[in-house]
Amino acid sequence: MTMNTVGRPTRPEGAAAGAEGFQSLTGARGLVQDEPLIFELGGWTKTGVDLPDVTEDADDLAGLTRAGLELPGLSEPEAMRHFVRLSQKNHAIDLALYPLGSCTMKHNPRLNEKAARMAGFADLHPLQPVSTTQGALALMDRLAHWLKTLTGMPGVALSPKAGAHGELCGLLCIKAAHEAAGQGSRRTVLVPTSAHGTNPATAAFVGYTVTEIAQTADGRVDLADLEAKLGDHVAAIMVTNPNTCGLFERDIIDIAKLTHAAGAYFYCDGANFNAIVGRVRPGDLGVDAMHINLHKTFSTPHGGGGPGAGPVVLSAALAPFAPAPWVVSGEAGLALAEAAEGEAAQAFGRMCAFHGQMGMFVRAYAYMLSHGADGLRQVAEDAVLNANYIKARLGDVMTPAFPDGPCMHEALFDDRWLDGTGVTTLDIAKAMIDEGFHPMTMYFPLVVHGAMLIEPTETESKRELDRFCDALRALALAAKGNDDKDRFKNAPHLAPLRRLDETLAARKPKLAWRPETLAAE
Amino acid sequence: MRFTKDHEWVELDGDVATVGITAYAAEQLGDVVFVETPDVGKAVKAGDAFAVVESVKAASDVYAPVSGEVVEANGELAGAPETVNAAPEAGGWFAKVKLADKAEYDALMDRDAYEAFLATL
């Protein structure tokens, strides 16, 4: 035989030393690179875009031009590396379960991305003649039809750009309706204590006074307290349903009746519509206005914090006050009512320039068509099933905040199970990072101590749910055990960075890179 | 030194009341990162929100424990909010108020009463 002994060893050698305490010489962690800011990469005169020369100078703008513009540029390969390296420091729904309660982190189909990039949608100017945008207007019209049919509501305002913007739109419709009816003296909005912070913020923004409604021991609106606080000074109530505890408001129809009897409107925060889409129509519950986060229920990507889209469905009483623009049918096809006149004469105003988040409309509509009426119903069922499965699998090692009865699309735990362990909700969240999962929503809703709100969504397989539950069970047992709590107190150990000093960031805000930053260091 | 149930303290020097938040409040807030003190010359009524104290996770109004006119604000806190944690009942004072009605001061809790109140929380 011929023997070639040249080459490398093909199994690991040396002692089985762990990575603990190991430091690379460069600050990199294998695939995770240490990446400076673009301002530190040296490209002050560089550009990664080849542009033609300009023969004409700007002599007509004498005295109006800037002297220089000190911003770095990178060549294309450098820029690609910079941003790809940064991307690898992010968790993502495409990587693993992302169970942020009330955020609905579900799979984002790439078909939707492809559709939104079709030239007929992406390369379309908002002020082209409507005769050249009939397909776009038809898509808006059909999206509106789906939203109205799914919610059982007769009107919809498409233009709000996010959930909170939709809330604002809904409350402005309510305000306009009251004013039109000579009821402008109604200045109070009732909001449950468990509400998302945007609700009171929006009400205050509109100039309303916020009064809190108490919550019952089983996590719902206290009907007696609501009744006591309703009156002819109340403009609206804002209730999230399913609520932020992940529970359906059993008395929702009575809540609506009491509200209407008092002459107020019922604003429903639709952040959690994913739990009931296709199974319950908010219009049947007596809702007057509800925003729909297209980035939640209808799966437009969250993009690291937006863009969102927050169309608002409206009852017949509120629909005439919806802001411009509206899609209307005219003699020559579809058109836009862009000013407060004609069909939109009672519109309360305008929420933004142009017509809303068209790119999100295309994605959401593609998602709706893909699922269909049957699939959307299945979405709600699987979302609720997955949350209840997590609640059942973790209920014996953690403490469900509301153990009796099913939850909807999210399972809420408090921190009683951590009593005496020295481990906090925050520690559990950070330890989950080391196990490869994004933490759940923590310390929200505020009404539950040390809250952990887990929303798996319908796009998780049973295998991924089991992997997640196994990991949390193991963490729960470790937290309750007698071992060193370093696993928790100093977590995360394996993330690109350890826990960050938020106090320092807030006391000495450094919000932009500056050349002197380098000089000082 | 006198105290309120909202965890402000008041110390009287002649008719000028120095106001701050108590050590208990500073501890509960966590690391203070920002303080907004009232403008000098502002007239305040007892119970009015007249300053803001922020930690990373919470923003709280500070209520005027007594009525009067703000005669001085602690300008040091803008650059060194951590003083509120380090010395809440000394260098971490918020503002000085020229007292309008001494009876309001007399009606506040003394330290023993405040500590008894804290024990009930």
Next chain:
Amino acid sequence: MRYLPLTADDRAEMLGVIGAPDIDALFADVPSAARLPGPVDLPRHAGELEVERELAGLAALNRAAGAGPFFCGAGAYRHHVPATVDHIIQRSEFLTSYTPYQPEIAQGTLQVLFEFQTQVAGLTGMDVANASMYDGSTACSEAVLMAKRVNRRGKAVLSGGLHPHYAATTQTIAHAEGMEIVRLPAAIDAEAAVIDAIDDQTACVVVQTPNVFGVVTDVTKIAEAAHARGALLIVVTTEAVSFGLLKSPGEMGADIAVAEGQSIGNALNYGGPYVGLFATREKLVRQMPGRLCGETVDADGQRGYVLTLSTREQHIRREKATSNICTNSGLCALAFTIHMTLLGGTGLQQLARINHARARELARAVAGAGLEVLTPRFFNEIAVRTKGPAAPLVERLAAQGILAGVPFSRLDPHAGLDDVLLLAATETTTSDDIAALAAALKAL
């Protein structure tokens, strides 16, 4: 269903673990009167091919801007976006992540936001910028509300050159907050007219440069007049590429600079999503709305980034928040930052000069066709007077395959400027496009 992983067996097994007889049992809290017995009256699910076919059909009913000569601007501009931008923003880690609430596993998004804030501050000539707003118009309305918080005055004066949609949005929002809005009549070259409307109750004046008619204005004198009366100057820019050529708002004394950032990195998208830029002076930072990313260190002393000063925001301050805004425009801000990083300062300056040169060529051609150019000093957009109302003229040219700009009456039907047409040119506009427009105008 391709997006739903659970099988019928999975569902049965999971119901067993839960101890529920069927799925309906999990919806037991829904009042029986409100339970839908079956799917609503909408089509059933469809395969990827069918959905793509339907959407492609709708897209085909639209005339894409790139299909022929194209001159629309008025707050949204068609620019070339490098392929790299769209590739990076579609990476899973950016596209499918959420607001960076867990900074240890969101440094990618956070560092980009820090870079974005620094770029925006540099472009606008201001000290600090936030992590973006929904769009330019909402940024404008938020700036007016911020001015009220800063000097506790209740009146805002809007120039007649402010984009009418921005003015309407600001009127709607600021009116809801109880502010008085004085909107000066639409005027082509009269930004300085706001000076006469400033009084001791004026929180701010809002001017735009280049304004909706394309007019470039040095607002330094307006800043001085505003500051002399204790009012803030808010400078609006709807064409961000102009920052590459024109004096920055900061240089001219703006207290708040807001802009539509769509031009850099983002497609036209029929009006959204876009990205609002918002920048101000250091001393006003705590009154600034929206998210902010700041630098800090981790437990090991490594540099890192976090969302900061969040006590200004709704999830903590609730009804005392500076704004009700919850999201920013993260992915559009990312696109902006990537494109801006590729351009660099030198590239953006070059791009701006090209835009300006294209517009000069356009202005000459249109004047040669017999139309009066109304914009005395412009960047990449001009207003021209048409013979007769502009709207039907635009329709006629659209039928000939030329998207000949935006009739001002589309933005403001009651301004009495029905014969004013807004025409924009960018680096995507060719000499052939301009010649085709001029020929068509001449032939009318």
